[in-house]
Amino acid sequence: MANRFKVLISIGLLTLLIILGWQWVHQSLSAEPLSESDVREKIQTQYNGEITDVTSMEDHYLATIALDEGVYEVVVIKTDGRISEIRPLESFKDNDSPSPPEDKSESAQTEPITEEKAKAVALNEIEGEVDDIDFESEEDSAFYLVEVERSGGAEATVQVHALTGEIMSVTWDD
Template identity: 35%
Template sequence: MKDKGREQWTIDPYNGEKQSSKTLEASSPDPDPTKGEGTKTSFLSEKEAGQKALAKVPGEVDDIELRGTNSGNPYYLVEIDLDDGREAIVQVNAISGAIRSVTWDDEED
């Protein structure tokens, strides 16, 4: 059975009568995932996240971890070792690349 579109109605909340209606166009077929189409958001690569973090805090990247992918607010935690023994943890937005926060660990392991 072919999808012929949908109809949108406006209903009066007090008496339940239909006030207006309009026909919506049929939805387009699902995008082909092999062609990179669709609404799925793409994330920065770990390398890109590391570069963004290093632009904020110069040093050597120790570890990169992607978090929050199920929460709708994905971010990378990038651990950067500095020459003076400190460690910075930089949160990088996994979609926009914006720096969300920088925290410092002054303790040596």
């Protein structure tokens, strides 16, 4: 009699666990992807600029946003709304228009910022722990690549301009 009661309780608990597991899997698989208007709202609240285009791809959106500094392409993941990458398309600082006089003066920044400053800039943008910092130099640009690891395991690479200390891009690793 006692064995029969234990078997019935075990079967009941197993059935309950199966039902709860099925509901959890069903709920996570049936999550609705973000709509274009949700993406526009998310980008608009995070970056104060004019969104000129939003294109829906298979698993992400590509949005083009015009800011004071230039035009950028923002990649937003459909399922969770996370911004996975920001790429500069056009920089307004490179225009043929004359630069303000203070940019041409001797007081303009000509020495790169320190690794510590690049680290602080990256951690101000992405909360986490710095995993690695690399200094990179290309034809007309020098920058730091700062890898930041978040507590949940997500990792981002923050590209920090070596002269201005401005964030050039943020790329999330999957």
